[in-house]
């Protein structure tokens with residue numbers, strides 16, 4: 001028997017560093033570890049819910065660091081939500097939004113824990129609190145980011161054979177652009193008719209570079225280019241789109257529903273990447289997706305390379321969104337050396353089954369979490 005409304009009686013935060021299976025080379029540098037911030041909350045009846053923020057190697061992709069996320073939650077969010085009656089996820093999201101500005105990953109981690117707890121209190125899937133599922137399986141792309149064409153193609157062949165991925169995501173570096181673009185074109189060619197390729201520049205180019213190289217990638221058959229220009233250069237990407245008929249996915253530039261509205265009004269993207277970690281929580285991402293659906297903008301379910309916990313939350317969210325034309329990149333647990341869950345989410349035949357257990361459907365491996373916490377503290381003391 002659960003008492004309503006939900007009141008959070010305790011909140012605990014842990015920082016856990018997890019090495020990547022292989023380093024990822026991106027436009028701002030190469031990252032080799034994931035910084036996870038795990039949040040656990042309990043309600044007035046003693047039920048527990050968990051959420052996480054995933055910060056890839058520090059405040060380089062986004063503005064937040066794991067240390068900052070922990071401080072924001074402990075010092076500002078916890079005092080504002082402990083003991084406060086919460087009627088549901090919208091109410092929780094509203095309270096988090098009013099409590100602190102920015103700090104998207106911190107708010108997302110706490111909202112995720114609340115979503116998990118809301119489901120567990122009813123012994124039902126948390127999908128119920130996002131409107132229910134429109135699909136039970138999510139297509140998953142695999143990332144090819146070693147920076148070496150032979151290694152990338154060999155890895156793509158293995159991923160296709162072992163797990164059936166039908167879409168690859170290639171990360172582009174900032175240097176040796178001509179060589180990098182040729183690498184992408186070779187990967188597109190190697191998988192033609194078997195898998196499609198999205199290239200992610202992570203804001204690494206300027207307008208001239210985009211206009212010079214995108215026609216080559218378009219000619220090669222690239223499916224989409226993600227965030228080629230810096231997030232502040234909205235006019236630049238509008239001009240690029242007016243000259244080239246190529247699918248442009250907005251990622252870093254998106255922060256919430258209002259930026260989604262601005263981008264759709266300006267014609268600055270033909271697709272949006274979804275990321276609760278970036279948007280300040282799952283409810284905000286769902287709002288942003290609604291604007292895309294209404295504006296005829298495609299959706300791509302993004303990842304911040306979460307463990308199975310955050311991946312389950314994203315899978316449930318993406319499963320609840322009516323249109324998900326470009327599938328997802330929910331391969332997080334496969335890219336990490338170990339997982340927080342006792343049973344990792346996996347990809348078979350190119351898809352991830354949306355978890356159906358109570359809450360987010362994930363059981364944590366407490367021994368492994370203890371080990372990771374000890375190792376993280378030993379390094380950062």
Ligand SMILES: [Mg+2]
Nearest residue numbers: 200226227251
């Ligand atoms: Mg991206």
